[in-house]
Amino acid sequence: MFTLHKKDGNARLGTLKLAHGDVQTPIFMPVGTVGSVKTMVPEDLHKLGAEIILGNTYHLYIRPGLEVIREFGGLHGFVGWNRPILTDSGGFQIFSLANQRKIDETGARFQSHLDGKLIHLTPELAVEIQETLGADIHMVLDECTSHPATYQQAANSMRRSMRWAARSRAARTRPELAQFGIVQGSMYEDLRTESIEALTAMNFEGYSIGGLSVGEPKPDMRRITKHCCDRLPEDKPRYLMGVGTPLDLIESIDAGVDMFDCVMPTRNGRNGTLFTSKGRVNIKNTRYRLEKAPLDENCACYTCQNFSLSYLRHLFMAKEYTAQRLLTLHNLTYYLKLIHDIRAAIAEGTFKDLLAHHQGLWET
Amino acid sequence: MFTLHKKDGNARLGTLKLAHGDVQTPIFMPVGTVGSVKTMVPEDLHKLGAEIILGNTYHLYIRPGLEVIREFGGLHGFVGWNRPILTDSGGFQIFSLANQRKIDETGARFQSHLDGKLIHLTPELAVEIQETLGADIHMVLDECTSHPATYQQAANSMRRSMRWAARSRAARTRPELAQFGIVQGSMYEDLRTESIEALTAMNFEGYSIGGLSVGEPKPDMRRITKHCCDRLPEDKPRYLMGVGTPLDLIESIDAGVDMFDCVMPTRNGRNGTLFTSKGRVNIKNTRYRLEKAPLDENCACYTCQNFSLSYLRHLFMAKEYTAQRLLTLHNLTYYLKLIHDIRAAIAEGTFKDLLAHHQGLWET
Numbered sequence: 001m002f003t004l005h006k007k008d009g010n011a012r013l014g015t016l017k018l019a020h021g022d023v024q025t026p027i028f029m030p031v032g033t034v035g036s037v038k039t040m041v042p043e044d045l046h047k048l049g050a051e052i053i054l055g056n057t058y059h060l061y062i063r064p065g066l067e068v069i070r071e072f073g074g075l076h077g078f079v080g081w082n083r084p085i086l087t088d089s090g091g092f093q094i095f096s097l098a099n100q101r102k103i104d105e106t107g108a109r110f111q112s113h114l115d116g117k118l119i120h121l122t123p124e125l126a127v128e129i130q131e132t133l134g135a136d137i138h139m140v141l142d143e144c145t146s147h148p149a150t151y152q153q154a155a156n157s158m159r160r161s162m163r164w165a166a167r168s169r170a171a172r173t174r175p176e177l178a179q180f181g182i183v184q185g186s187m188y189e190d191l192r193t194e195s196i197e198a199l200t201a202m203n204f205e206g207y208s209i210g211g212l213s214v215g216e217p218k219p220d221m222r223r224i225t226k227h228c229c230d231r232l233p234e235d236k237p238r239y240l241m242g243v244g245t246p247l248d249l250i251e252s253i254d255a256g257v258d259m260f261d262c263v264m265p266t267r268n269g270r271n272g273t274l275f276t277s278k279g280r281v282n283i284k285n286t287r288y289r290l291e292k293a294p295l296d297e298n299c300a301c302y303t304c305q306n307f308s309l310s311y312l313r314h315l316f317m318a319k320e321y322t323a324q325r326l327l328t329l330h331n332l333t334y335y336l337k338l339i340h341d342i343r344a345a346i347a348e349g350t351f352k353d354l355l356a357h358h359q360g361l362w363e364t
Numbered sequence: 365m366f367t368l369h370k371k372d373g374n375a376r377l378g379t380l381k382l383a384h385g386d387v388q389t390p391i392f393m394p395v396g397t398v399g400s401v402k403t404m405v406p407e408d409l410h411k412l413g414a415e416i417i418l419g420n421t422y423h424l425y426i427r428p429g430l431e432v433i434r435e436f437g438g439l440h441g442f443v444g445w446n447r448p449i450l451t452d453s454g455g456f457q458i459f460s461l462a463n464q465r466k467i468d469e470t471g472a473r474f475q476s477h478l479d480g481k482l483i484h485l486t487p488e489l490a491v492e493i494q495e496t497l498g499a500d501i502h503m504v505l506d507e508c509t510s511h512p513a514t515y516q517q518a519a520n521s522m523r524r525s526m527r528w529a530a531r532s533r534a535a536r537t538r539p540e541l542a543q544f545g546i547v548q549g550s551m552y553e554d555l556r557t558e559s560i561e562a563l564t565a566m567n568f569e570g571y572s573i574g575g576l577s578v579g580e581p582k583p584d585m586r587r588i589t590k591h592c593c594d595r596l597p598e599d600k601p602r603y604l605m606g607v608g609t610p611l612d613l614i615e616s617i618d619a620g621v622d623m624f625d626c627v628m629p630t631r632n633g634r635n636g637t638l639f640t641s642k643g644r645v646n647i648k649n650t651r652y653r654l655e656k657a658p659l660d661e662n663c664a665c666y667t668c669q670n671f672s673l674s675y676l677r678h679l680f681m682a683k684e685y686t687a688q689r690l691l692t693l694h695n696l697t698y699y700l701k702l703i704h705d706i707r708a709a710i711a712e713g714t715f716k717d718l719l720a721h722h723q724g725l726w727e728t
């Protein structure tokens with residue numbers, strides 16, 4: 001399923017062969033939580049060159065629900081997207097959204113944040129939901145260990161996740177869809193190593209690094225990412241979940257990560273924080289009131305090719321829907337262009353130059 | 365500026381020659397209050413075949429303000445739209461939005477609804493603002509008579525608007541931009557006639573019918589529209605402001621109206637009420653939960669060509685931004701397609717058939 005083409009240091013260039021087509025790595029996956037990347041339509045995503053998008057098991061299970069998804073033969077048919085989709089397992093949302101959750105060995109019992117309905121999400125149900133969604137890549141259900149955690153809390157939580165991973169692996173019925181295990185173990189290297197050994201013994205199609213970007217200091221995130229990449233198998237893709245800033249992506253690729261998802265380009269776009277070739281731009285800044293230049297002179301997106309900072313600021317201040325869309329479009333373009341630049345740099349053996357440039361550009 | 369090509373009954377087919385290009389009539393103008401048609405970008409509007417859009421003097425004057433607009437040489441440059449724009453004068457918004465307004469012979473004093481700043485909007489200032497905006501068609505400042513109004517109230521209000529119209533006509537400095545007078549007189553035929561006589565003596569490039577769609581019964585609206593059209597000059601365009609439903613458009617065209625603007629397709633789209641070839645659709649209806657058919661099988665818009673009612677309902681219920689956009693796109697497509705169908709019917713002499721079809725389709 002995964003072919004590694006080239007390495008430049010630890011940065012990797014590869015191809016994922018998935019049920020709905022090939023995906024080049026490194027890859028950034030825009031997040032379409034409930035079945036749409038906010039403010040975007042599939043036509044936009046095609047133009048942006050998005051190769052794979054993310055859907056959310058928890059959200060889609062509680063709304064619209066599997067009965068609707070089945071009617072359309074899966075998520076692709078329902079949302080009108082014919083390229084690969086990755087779904088997470090719902091583990092993270094149980095912790096961040098659900099009310100009155102109770103975790104035990106069987107799985108998680110919780111109330112839907114929409115209607116209070118009781119749900120018992122087991123590793124087996126998470127597999128069933130994701131096979132019904134028909135996403136090209138599935139995640140096993142895991143317990144996202146909260147931060148900070150004592151060694152014993154982290155060990156217990158990780159080991160339960162490993163038992164759930166084994167049940168998830170056993171439960172699947174659609175082997176044409178890839179299933180990824182999720183490495184846990186909080187900030188403890190030996191627990192991460194134990195988790196990797198447990199998961200690799202189950203021979204997943206790929207491995208996610210979970211339990212990061214949950215409030216820990218950046219050096220911890222970098223340290224654990226590096227520790228995991230050094231021990232994960234070379235011939236399988238590595239996915240760092242929920243990360244991150246442009247510099248997070250680049251530094252993680254430098255450690256050996258292949259795949260990313262994050263709400264940052266879409267959410268920050270809607271909130272008026274933009275990523276540009278010259279660094280961060282806050283669109284609310286009064287200095288842009290009369291600014292005729294585009295947001296980013298080096299950007300080929302529709303927003304930068306057609307509108308001034310002044311107009312974008314005006315639309316944002318006036319809370320116009322169009323602002324959310326134009327700013328999201330720019331940020332996604334920035335992220336996907338960055339990924340293309342990174343691929344080119346790895347291919348040319350100049351990845352470290354790109355890394356150094358961005359370390360100078362962004363505040364760490 | 366206006367060429368009348370053909371009549372079918374009182375329905376008219378014409379062409380407006382404007383500073384930024386030609387516009388065929390009858391025409392529906394999407395509303396871009398503060399400089400964008402909500403959820404749309406110019407590229408969408410071009411694809412939709414929108415020939416002219418509306419901007420709002422009151423809103424644009426208080427934000428971003430004339431200093432910004434001047435920097436871009438006018439509204440076209442600021443918003444990135446190179447086809448015709450019509451601006452209203454701000455009269456309606458003074459009544460609906462401003463705080464502590466005070467009208468006297470000089471004009472209107474009011475506080476901005478944004479920052480409380482005091483503004484004295486005179487007929488002359490309304491001309492200056494609109495000439496700075498550089499819109500192809502301007503409206504004179506008028507007093508939008510509230511409904512109901514006694515005969516004397518309506519007469520006093522209308523006569524003041526006529527004096528303001530004369531001042532507006534005298535104040536303009538850019539004759540290449542069209543200026544429209546606005547007929548007032550509430551529901552009183554003789555006052556409407558008096559208003560038309562006053563305005564036509566000033567020889568405006570076109571005439572708006574104002575003071576309708578302000579809460580009066582539909583028969584009153586139809587009666588006054590017909591009364592005005594029967595008396596307005598044949599060789600000038602007639603613009604019914606702020607109207608309306610698809611049937612309102614068709615019945616008003618049957619009376620002799622050429623131009624319309626209304627927030628209905630955009631606002632109703634965002635609120636989940638859609639106009640289709642089979643009538644109104646409320647997207648929230650549970651009957652659409654599993655519906656694989658598109659919103660309108662006879663519609664060529666991106667929304668109807670790519671998505672099911674089920675998916676659109678899901679996006680709407682989940683309050684996704686993408687729903688607002690897809691539903692707005694459909695409603696605008698419906699309105700602009702309707703206008704094209706009406707033009708074709710007038711050209712073929714079958715307008716009365718189209719009218720009868722829609723009288724059967726929509727509840728009056």
